[in-house]
Amino acid sequence: MDASHSGIQEPFDLIRLSLSERVFVKLRGDRELTGVLHAYDGHMNLILSDVEETIMIVDHVDGAPEGHATVNVAKRKMEMLFVRGDGVILVSPPSRT
Amino acid sequence: MLIFSVFKTLTDQTVSVELKNDLSITGTLKSVDQFLNIRLDNIKVLDEGRHPHMMAVKNCFIRGSVVRYVQLPAEHVDTQLLEDATRRETAATKR
Numbered sequence: 001m002d003a004s005h006s007g008i009q010e011p012f013d014l015i016r017l018s019l020s021e022r023v024f025v026k027l028r029g030d031r032e033l034t035g036v037l038h039a040y041d042g043h044m045n046l047i048l049s050d051v052e053e054t055i056m057i058v059d060h061v062d063g064a065p066e067g068h069a070t071v072n073v074a075k076r077k078m079e080m081l082f083v084r085g086d087g088v089i090l091v092s093p094p095s096r097t
Numbered sequence: 098m099l100i101f102s103v104f105k106t107l108t109d110q111t112v113s114v115e116l117k118n119d120l121s122i123t124g125t126l127k128s129v130d131q132f133l134n135i136r137l138d139n140i141k142v143l144d145e146g147r148h149p150h151m152m153a154v155k156n157c158f159i160r161g162s163v164v165r166y167v168q169l170p171a172e173h174v175d176t177q178l179l180e181d182a183t184r185r186e187t188a189a190t191k192r
Contacts, residue, residue, distance in 0.1 A: 012187065019180045019183060039100065039179040039180065045133075047169070047174070047179060049174075079171040080168065082100070
């Protein structure tokens with residue numbers, strides 16, 4: 001298995017190559033973050049800076065037909081944030097366009 | 098171990114801990130352990146009206162597993178050092 005030229009052998013390598021880059025993180029509880037990744041560990045605990053959090057709040061209106069729930073989006077910014085790994089669903093590297 | 102070290106360097110700094118039940122507690126970080134359990138002094142609860150039972154609490158021990166976020170003082174975090182330490186730790190665990 002010679003993948004050494006790409007530097008990617010295991011899934012965590014994808015996160016390692018995203019260090020000091022802006023990443024997208026999806027979390028439990030309908031939360032998403034974007035921020036610059038500075039540290040992570042094997043639990044996927046993360047330390048991000050310049051973070052924007054997006055919280056999706058789904059309101060199911062009584063009597064409304066299926067699939068017609070309204071979604072409210074709340075956003076907030078944080079300067080430096082530790083994220084506990086057990087809430088992480090995925091980490092996506094920056095889109096290289 | 099890396100993140101544990103980061104928290105250790107931040108003792109006596111003011112941090113904001115957000116729990117998985119949406120309770121946000123700001124206080125002075127007094128100590129931390131390998132499970133990232135956290136002890137806070139001089140605590141202040143965000144939105145005290147919604148959590149009146151927390152009003153009398155002045156210091157607390159937070160079980161690491163109930164933490165969602167910790168907001169850190171950015172001026173006390175060396176991001177370059179963090180990235181280098183992360184690369185070193187991942188390299189060490191692969192050997």
